[in-house]
Amino acid sequence: MKTFDWKRYFNPVLSELDAQGLQDWAESLRTQFTHKFEEAPHGDLGRWLRAVDTLPRLPDVRGQLNAPAVTLETAQALTETEQQDLEAGLRGLMPWRKGPFRFFDTFIDTEWRSDWKWDRVAPHLSDLKGRQILDVGCGSGYHCWRMYGAGARRVIGIDPGLLFLFQFLAVKNYVGEVPVDLLPVRMEDLPTNLEIFDTTFSMGVLYHRRSPLDHLLELKSTLRRGGELVLETLVVDGPEGYSLMPEDRYGQMRNVWFLPSCDTLLRWLQRTGFRDAKVVDVTETTTGEQRSTDWMRFNSLQDFLDPEDPSKTVEGYPGPKRATVIATKP
Numbered sequence: 001m002k003t004f005d006w007k008r009y010f011n012p013v014l015s016e017l018d019a020q021g022l023q024d025w026a027e028s029l030r031t032q033f034t035h036k037f038e039e040a041p042h043g044d045l046g047r048w049l050r051a052v053d054t055l056p057r058l059p060d061v062r063g064q065l066n067a068p069a070v071t072l073e074t075a076q077a078l079t080e081t082e083q084q085d086l087e088a089g090l091r092g093l094m095p096w097r098k099g100p101f102r103f104f105d106t107f108i109d110t111e112w113r114s115d116w117k118w119d120r121v122a123p124h125l126s127d128l129k130g131r132q133i134l135d136v137g138c139g140s141g142y143h144c145w146r147m148y149g150a151g152a153r154r155v156i157g158i159d160p161g162l163l164f165l166f167q168f169l170a171v172k173n174y175v176g177e178v179p180v181d182l183l184p185v186r187m188e189d190l191p192t193n194l195e196i197f198d199t200t201f202s203m204g205v206l207y208h209r210r211s212p213l214d215h216l217l218e219l220k221s222t223l224r225r226g227g228e229l230v231l232e233t234l235v236v237d238g239p240e241g242y243s244l245m246p247e248d249r250y251g252q253m254r255n256v257w258f259l260p261s262c263d264t265l266l267r268w269l270q271r272t273g274f275r276d277a278k279v280v281d282v283t284e285t286t287t288g289e290q291r292s293t294d295w296m297r298f299n300s301l302q303d304f305l306d307p308e309d310p311s312k313t314v315e316g317y318p319g320p321k322r323a324t325v326i327a328t329k330p
Contacts, residue, residue, distance in 0.1 A: 002049045006037045009169065013156070013181040025191050032185060036162075048166040051092025055170060056082040058104075063175040065149030068115040070142060071102040072174050078104055093167050095296040098139035101171065111296035113289045114142045117203065117232065121324050124280040126228050128152045131198035134222050137205040140167035141182045147201075154179040160186045187218055194222045203232035203324075208255050216272040223329040229274060234259045235282065235323040240267055244317065251304040251313045251320060262323050269327050277327035285320040 010033060017026040037045070056078065064071035078086065086106055090096075099110030129151035135144050138157030141164070147155045157168075159182065168182040187205075200222045202215070209215040219229055234256070236244045240263035250256035260268065262279050269277040290301040301320070306312040311319050 002046045002053075004037045004041070004045060004049055006033045009172075010181070010183075012177065013183070016154075016179075020196065022191075022194075022196070025194070028189070028191070029183065029185070032189065036184065042162050045162065048093060048163060051089045052166055052169055052173065054085050054089035054092065055173065056085045058082070058174070061174040061176075063145075063171075063178075065145045065175075067149075068119075069100040069102040069107065070145045070149075070171065072104055072171070074104060090170065091295075093163065093170060095298060096140070096167065097296055098142045101142070103170075103174075108295050109293040110142075111290060111293060111300055114139075115146075116289050117322075118143060118146050120281045120283060121203075121230060121232065122146075122150070124324070124326055125150075125230065126199065128199065132156075132196065134158070134197040134200045136187055136200065136202040136219065137208075138164070138182060138201075140164045141171070141180070143201065143203070144168075144180050144182065145171065148178065148180045152199075155181070157182045158185050158187065158190070160184055187215070190218070190222065192221055195224050197222050197227060198224060199228045199230065201230045201232075203230070204322075206231065206233035207250075207257060207259055210257050212258050212260070213268055213272055216268060216274070220273060220329050225329060227329045229269075229327045229329065230324070231265075231269075231327070232322055232324045233265070235262055235265060235321055236318050237261060237321075238264070240264055246315065246317060249315055250317055251301070251315075252299070253304075262325075265323065265325060269325065273330065274327035275330050277325055279323050279325050281324040283322055285322055 014026045058074050060074055062073045086103060096108050097111045098114045099108055101108040128147055130153045132154045133147050133152045135157040138144055138159045141157050144155045144157040162184055165182055165184045200219050202219055206212050206215055236259045238261035243258045243260040243264050245258055246256055266277050287302045292300040304314055306314055313319060
């Protein structure tokens with residue numbers, strides 16, 4: 001099986017962590033990557049590597065990273081062979097869930113219109129210029145690119161899904177050595193009390209955690225004093241103190257644990273030591289924002305809602321509604 005030269009991709013960010021005095025974290029990552037890519041590689045690793053290697057090498061690629069579709073451009077049109085190779089490589093990395101992306105003349109219509117979420121969140125953020133940012137559960141890195149496009153100095157995304165990593169590298173191989181990286185690790189793999197990030201995003205993660213308060217404490221530990229947390233999660237209507245714990249699945253998802261009311265979520269943030277927490281957006285998720293496409297051909301939101309009453313999930317719970325909260329670490 002073709003091997004992944006992980007050192008080529010990760011040595012720059014690991015060296016940067018060393019330079020910031022985070023040698024223990026960098027060494028831990030080296031150990032994890034050795035195990036993940038050399039000792040116990042994923043069964044699909046070879047297929048994903050071949051897909052990335054199929055993408056044509058092109059000169060003078062420019063990235064438009066602050067547009068609804070993260071876009072790659074080149075002055076010279078692709079040849080027919082290059083276009084065929086591009087299409088084959090990108091389709092070898094399906095399903096594409098978070099985006100959209102435009103690779104030259106190829107538009108990847110992802111399952112999620114992640115640009116809609118960004119448009120809801122961005123007006124409420126502190127100026128990202130010059131900030132060091134962590135994006136927890138970043139998926140393929142779509143929002144990481146948007147954060148860098150908005151002026152961030154350095155962006156690190158974390159997500160254990162290896163397919164997401166290779167979708168991210170499909171972009172990064174074209175834009176080059178920019179300070180945006182995706183580390184294929186879990187939140188619990190991070191050292192405690194990092195306290196190096198100016199802004200930490202956790203969007204679409206909290207409801208997947210068995211202990212939401214522990215997740216909030218982990219997020220707080222990544223932030224420097226005065227740092228900003230941007231949290232987006234599923235919520236339900238109800239008074240302070242109320243949260244929904246599904247009996248089994250929620251919208252066909254097994255790993256959904258707690259859906260709080262907005263007031264409960266604010267209380268959780270207060271109890272875990274954040275201050276100035278405020279709900280800046282509450283939006284119902286629609287089948288316009290999440291749906292099956294030619295680039296994600298599996299079931300999607302329309303299949304997870306009650307066909308007789310689409311305001312409810314197929315299990316009879318309230319349909320998906322997402323709140324964004326911004327809070328500060330004292």
